[in-house]
Amino acid sequence: MSVMGEWIERLIEQVENVVYLAVAVILFGLAGVVIGKTALAFGDLGSGGVIETSAEILDLLLLVFIVVELLFAVRTTLARRELVAEPFLLVGIIASIKEIVVLSVKAPDLLGKPEFADTLRLMGLLTGTVIVLALASFLLRRKEREPSEGANSGNGEDEVERDVDGQDENAREKRASLQP
Numbered sequence: 237m238s239v240m241g242e243w244i245e246r247l248i249e250q251v252e253n254v255v256y257l258a259v260a261v262i263l264f265g266l267a268g269v270v271i272g273k274t275a276l277a278f279g280d281l282g283s284g285g286v287i288e289t290s291a292e293i294l295d296l297l298l299l300v301f302i303v304v305e306l307l308f309a310v311r312t313t314l315a316r317r318e319l320v321a322e323p324f325l326l327v328g329i330i331a332s333i334k335e336i337v338v339l340s341v342k343a344p345d346l347l348g349k350p351e352f353a354d355t356l357r358l359m360g361l362l363t364g365t366v367i368v369l370a371l372a373s374f375l376l377r378r379k380e381r382e383p384s385e386g387a388n389s390g391n392g393e394d395e396v397e398r399d400v401d402g403q404d405e406n407a408r409e410k411r412a413s414l415q416p
Contacts, residue, residue, distance in 0.1 A: 267303040291341040298334040325373045
């Protein structure tokens with residue numbers, strides 16, 4: 237790569253870092269505002285309807301969790317220099333659960349109205365979304381635990397650590413422990 241190409245790549249990386257930092261600062265500020273709003277709502281717990289106020293507090297706290305997961309995603313992206321999917325899957329799960337909670341509080345008021353069926357369908361769809369995202373997260377974690385696909389150069393051998401002589405380290409340790 238030419239000197240000019242390297243310079244441009246470093247410049248783009250620096251701009252990218254500034255953008256991620258700006259996003260992190262905004263998310264951090266948003267988390268502070270939402271926590272403040274949650275504290276105010278908690279103060280209103282005795283004056284209004286307990287169920288509605290509790291649902292509002294839970295809604296706000298779940299929003300804080302979403303913001304924190306997004307902050308984690310930004311931090312991980314900066315540290316690893318790659319976009320990691322799992323924090324975004326968790327954000328989707330939390331956001332879906334947040335909506336399910338909000339809808340479940342509103343559902344009793346809609347009983348007997350045409351909107352009730354729509355609310356139930358939406359809650360079912362959100363539940364399906366949670367299941368699909370949880371499955372995706374599970375599969376992603378499972379894949380990350382598996383050995384790298386390209387590590388054994390396609391020769392079909394199991395991945396084992398080998399020392400300088402090409403000997404399997406685990407087998408050598410087993411043989412050494414069996415000898416008197």
